[in-house]
Structure formats: C-alpha cells, structure tokens
Amino acid sequence: MTIETINRLWIEVCAVTDIPTRGARRISGTKRPIAIFRNGADEVFALVDLCPHKRGPLSMGIVHDRSVTCPLHGQRIDLVTGELMGADAGKGCAPSVETHIENGRVFIPADAFCA
Numbered sequence: 001m002t003i004e005t006i007n008r009l010w011i012e013v014c015a016v017t018d019i020p021t022r023g024a025r026r027i028s029g030t031k032r033p034i035a036i037f038r039n040g041a042d043e044v045f046a047l048v049d050l051c052p053h054k055r056g057p058l059s060m061g062i063v064h065d066r067s068v069t070c071p072l073h074g075q076r077i078d079l080v081t082g083e084l085m086g087a088d089a090g091k092g093c094a095p096s097v098e099t100h101i102e103n104g105r106v107f108i109p110a111d112a113f114c115a
C-alpha cells in the first residue's frame, strides 16, 4: 500500500507488530539495506543496515531504549541519528531513514526503493 502526505509518497513495509520488540526487521528491495527497529516503548526507527564501524548488520543487534548494539563488535549506535555512541562518538554514522506510522503500519519514503 502507498500513501501520500504533503508532497511525499510513502510505501508500506510492515506492521509495527511485525517488528520484534527490542529487535529489528530488514527490508528488501530498497536501494540500500534498511533495518526497521522497534524498542520497548514501541517507538519505530529506521537506519541503513550497515554499522558505521565495519558494516555489520545492525538488524541483528539488540535494541536498548533508543540505541542498538551491533552484533559484530558491540558498538552502540543511536537509533535517532545513526551516530556511533560512547568512545567512538563522532567517528561514523549509519544514515537514518524517515518513517511514517499510520494505523499501526510502518511506511518509508518511496524514494528509498529501487526504481
């Protein structure tokens, strides 16, 4: 399903409940791999699924509040900004992807998908 908000086309990717609590779901068919995260407060975030440290799969990480711990070397990444946290803060970023939630469904911008 697609929806249009002010000058923006969005594509539905899943239901919020399809994303494991404190986990993630990887979206396919996009230009770059995208991980959609859900924390314990049912907040939803999306990042390019490549850790800024050495490109590990963030979608396989563990979500804590508004951060995810990468499964490869344990770096923490801010789910809002995509920035590395802790001692490596400012040394890298996983690009964030906008999300739109409507009626419990998660949408991301249509331009995130391949043409």
Ligand code: FES
Residues within 6 Å of the ligand: 051, 052, 053, 054, 055, 056, 070, 071, 072, 073, 074, 075
């Ligand atoms: S690749 Fe993510 S912490 Fe190293």
